[in-house]
Amino acid sequence: MHVLRNGTVVDADGVREADVAVADDGIVAVGDVGRGDSETDVSGQFVAPGLIDAHVHLMMDGRPDVATAQGMSDYDLAYVVAANLRQAVEAGVTTVRDLGAKGSVALDAGHAVAEGRLDGPRVLAAGQNVVMTGGHGHWFGREADGPDEIRKAAREQLKRGADVVKCMATGGVLTEGAQTGAPELTYDELSALVDAAGAKGVPTAAHAHGKEGILNAVDAGITSIEHGTFIDREAANAMAAEDTYWVPTAAALQNIVENPESGIPRSAMEKAVDAADAFESSFEHAEAAGVQIAMGTDAGTPFNYFDNIADELAYMVEFGLSPAAALEAATVTAADLCGLDDVGLVAEDYRADLVVLDENPLDDADAWQDPSAVFAGGDQVV
Structure with a gap:
């Protein structure tokens, strides 16, 4: 002892x-x-x-243009994952939830940590995120269209042992041609995904920036809204009424807008600046409605490094949370979201x-x- x-x-x-x-x-x-x-x-x-980061991408290394990682082999990605795990745990992060990776690399990392073959935080993983054909993050996601295909794609991740099923409900900042707030998966598609995951007692997460996509996800029964950049009063009230968690990932936007002229694609920078302008009001609406906030960083995205995960707590305080509320978001609320009762x-x-x-x-x-x-x-x- x-x-x-x-x-x-x-x-x-x-x-x-x-x-x-x-x-x-x-x-x-x-x-x-x-x-x-x-x-x-x-x-x-x-x-x-220890801190709990409810939204990371272990295969990403903070490079300014994530699209350039498309040519990396699974072996290269495994080295990135191992380095990120070590950085995270040395920074005081003892649980991470990976919300989208190529193939089974994040799921495999979770097994390696649990078995003592890698040093790092406990890993909960989604496997591949479920995305419409050509949608946000399509190059490392599982593309599917229509409720039946979405249901099958979700079941594939569950078969692999996914701890959470992740989907892309709207476009995003880092995918060329995607509109940040525009809906990508329909309500019926989201409902099929929730139904498939619910049959196994597994929670769900939806990347959702815009109001329509957020409301579709909430109405479909999605467990957590990731990013939620354009949350307004109506969206916040809907989330609170359904006990939908919000994972803001403030670090993702901050690390883009604070690094201009650094190699981040122009389209991504423009979308990030537009999103950042709306982000502060999202916190105001969420707090006013009593939305449950869990910490997540989107670590791995541009200049968003795993050894800087603790920056997220300071960002949340800058956006209006108290240090005590930030602590809760990064510990007990994130644990509840992840379904963990022992951390x-x-x-x-x-x-x-x-x-x-x-x-x-x-x-x-x-x-x-x-x-x-x-x-x-x-x-x-x-």
């Missing part, structure tokens, strides 16, 4: 002075803990849950996914940067 001694525990349940005891992959005690086989003095520091808190019988921080994250969202220690499933990786 290893004991983190004399620290301050900070999570969604509040702040308390407590020791934390870890054995194997779990937290065995929090509070007045007896002597451990080994101990680390964390006096003056804060023990918090997100520093509590007995929870998985030992922990970070040790020098500053209180309830005071400053930047406290998540550069953790002094990281434990993933009980193993100290930093």
Whole structure:
């Protein structure tokens, strides 16, 4: 048993002075803990849950033009995945949800981490995202048209062992020729996807920027809206009424608009600037309606690197969330979205996914940067 001694525990349940005891992959005690086989003095520091990023693309490496990765072999992609996993866990990210990759590369990565063959966070993966023919992300997605084809495409991902089924409900920023907010999958197609996933008890996620696509996804029963750039009051109220989660991925837009003249395609830059102008009001509407917000970054997109995932908490605070709300989004709410009941808190019988921080994250969202220690499933990786 290893004991983190004399620290301050900070999570969604509040702040308390407590020791934390870890054995194997779990937290065995929090509070007045007896002597451990080994101990680390964390006096003056804060023990918090590891971060959960509910939207990443492990096969992407932050290059300015993602389309140039189309020619990469599966072997090349596997090396990118391994490097991204290592960067993420060293940054204090202990669970990631991959929402679209070529073939089975992200699903395979999840098995490799679980079996101890790769260092990294726990991986939940969608397999290939389901997309209309020629739609957003078509080059690494599973193209399908009409409810029957969509249902089959979803079932293919489920057969592979997908933890979530992801689709593209609207166009996107990074696909040439796609209109960011325009609907791509119809309500009937989205309903077929939800029906297929629901039969296996698997949640769903929809890339959706524009209002019509968001409402189609919500009405169809999609579990989470990814990006949601053009959420207005009507869309936010609909999401709140159906308990639909929102994963904003602020880092995706910010890292594009903050890097002009850097090799990002002009069309993508223009679409990102237009989307960024609307994004702040999306946060306002979502907060006012009481939409559940879970942290996700879209890590892997241009200049959106896995070792900078913690930037998302600061971005969320810039857009109006409190540091406490950002902490909840990145821990307990993201855990709920992912269907995990053993992460997100520093509590007995929870998985030992922990970070040790020098500053209180309830005071400053930047406290998540550069953790002094990281434990993933009980193993100290930093």
